[in-house]
Amino acid sequence: MEAITKGVAKLGAAVGLGTGDDDTRTQIDTGGNLQDFMGHPFEKNTQRSGGNLGGKVIRTSGGVTVTSNKDPEKRMRAVTWHGPKKIVMEERPRPMITDPTDAVLRVTSSAICGSDLHLYLGSAPGMQRGDVLGHEFMGFVEEVGPEVKHVKKGDRVVACFDIACGHCRSCSRGAFSGCDITNPSKDQEMMYGARTAGMFGYAHVTGGYEGGQTDYVRVPFADVNLLHVPKDLPDNKLLLLSDIMSTAWFANELGSVGPDTTVAIWGAGPGGILAAHSAQVRGAPRIILIDNQQYRLDHAAARIPGLDTINFGREKVKEALERLVPGGPDVCIEAVGFHYCKSLVHAVMVKTLMETDTADILNELIYCCRKGGTIACIGVYVGLVNGFNIGALMEKGLTLKAGQTPVQKYWGHLLEMVKSGKLDPTMIITHELPIEDAPHAYKIFNDKTDGCIKVVLKTGMGAPEQQQQHKEREQERMRWLRAALVYRMGQKQLARAWLVRAKAELTNLLALMRDMETRRSSLERAKK
Incomplete structure (x- = not known):
């Protein structure tokens, strides 16, 4: 032994x-070996999740489009995965309505989940470089498809992490996280004998849908996967109904x-x-x-x-x-x-x-x-x-x-408990950071430093008055940047002028020294 x-x-x-x-x-x-074990090497030629910009269009057997149509004229920020412990903020084109049951959300808050750390460490199979992360998010409805009945533009909503159709065999039994038609992954079917529901911002074995750690996100089957929430409660009270609560x-x-x-x-x-x-x-x-x-x-x-x-x-x-x-x-x-x-x-x-x-x-x-x-x-x-x-x-x-949680089965009841104060999801939130700080947020969450337990990322893309405040802050930031640039340019001009002056003074000094040397030589010759 x-x-x-x-x-x-x-x-x-x-x-x-x-x-x-x-x-x-x-x-x-x-973390870090499952990709090799399951035969899913890191992609070099990126087919980014949700990225239909001339790339391959992915649809499930049930006709659900995974790869969102994009508007190349409108841009957004997105938190993306580029390998183990490598999180990158990128600028991406915004998603558009792709299927008639879709909605597009303007995200106000998103959270980093403990299961996101499996992706962060490279432990989950089927990740591709450039995938957009995040499955806990909420915001305002920006646009809806023609077949959406219960959600309209301007509604404040929370999205669930599991993407369900609402009418298949599993969904009809309340097993929304096992939806039969939203996950196109043949790899998962090979591994498990069946497929779970598609999931936002997770590995491609759960569909490869674009996640919600971004400014805008497309939500399939909006009537099933969005929960109306009151406008008088802060995001942090409601956000975690999407998954962890x-x-x-x-x-x-x-x-x-x-x-x-x-x-x-x-x-x-x-x-x-x-x-x-x-x-x-x-x-x-x-x-x-x-x-x-x-x-x-x-x-x-x-x-x-x-x-x-x-x-x-x-x-x-x-x-x-x-x-x-x-x-x-x-x-x-x-x-x-x-x-x-x-x-x-x-x-x-x-x-x-x-x-x-x-x-x-x-x-x-x-x-x-x-x-x-x-x-x-x-x-x-x-x-x-x-x-x-x-x-x-x-x-x-x-x-x-x-099992994976069928969020849609519980979140209505839990919302009432949050509204009454019986449940308080905010007890776990220790950090609230701007979305630009996502790489730092992932690191402290994984490393268990700075007292970190739960991080909420803020986009600044909230209600109109919040958007105006965000716009004003950006304008003020740009004014400071311009002022700093002008100052630096002014400093360079001053430095250039100083160098010209110093060169002229040095030239005069050298001329004076030559003149003095000439006079000294003349005096020495006169003495002789």
Whole structure:
């Protein structure tokens, strides 16, 4: 056994993982290899998501157009992916109505989701350079197609991350995130045996639709995928209904969390904290949040009364849970995802392409959950794992539920709870930045620096009065730039004049020195 341990340690060192102990005190980010594993190399010749400017027009089998028509005369800013940890702000042509059920949104706010970090790290399959990111966004309707019935220009709306048609077999059963016609990806069908719904601003295995971290975005099936919201509430109260607030609630639905349920949640990111908040609202008597980032645990505990926390960097999770909930929690929620390894063995397997996802977190949930309990998984998993503890899952009689959230099923009810003050999604927002700062925002979110938990990006493209303010700020900025340019040009002119003057003075000085030398020579000759 010692020889095996040393061998694994050497292999870990060889692939750049260090030689940390295989215990709960380490968590290794292993993003970056899934593209190679799944056979989706980074594209050199970019077919940008949503970019129909002479490129290939992509439609689903159900006739939904993925690649938006573009107006080359009108420009916008967009947050784009150019490789692992490389986020670039670009200027793009604006999208236009492409299908008759479309709407075009003028985006006011968008958020960076924890699942966006899978893209940021290069861990998700099917990304292409230049893809526009973002699946949590809201704004005002700029334009609608001829078949849109319930949305009109000027409406303030939130968009859901999952793109649903509203009438297929899956949608008719409320499984909007499994829509049968909005995802053209044959790769995903090959991987999973079926296709999920298309999704905004995500990998091409979920359609390759242009995302909402931009000034304008096209929304297919606008009547299904847009939610009217009141004008008297700020964006930050409403924005997260697009995904993470709905997903946190969905986790509790999967676990049937209620007044008689003890809940443990792995991951104190935005989803985990809001899952704890949702559990509290649903009446759970004991809620435990688990992470190794103390600042995140402290942030959550300060906002959710009675919340217990476990820092797995300081104590073993199983022992801590047994102390708090003898026999284990009724419901364990996985809000972490596929690329965080807690063991060196799985980190090596991911790095050496022996698996795409790690089973570390799920195995810990299975190990800690009470017999007959439920595991609810909202953390994103995309491929294959080794060493999954299926024996414990079966022998303990556990129920495992998972999935992408059908946002449209829940967001109307959740909006009413936000309006009443019962739910407060803003508790996770720590940073509000202009969209131009997106590269910095992704970095601090991924690196867990500056106390970052959730970032909201602002476009300045809000209501008319906000747009006027934005225009005035831009005009003022341009005035300052022009003044600075004039000043610099003036400085250059002054410098040029000074050089001319200095040259003239130097010439005079040299002439004077020559004259003095001539006089000196004449005096010396006279003395002789």
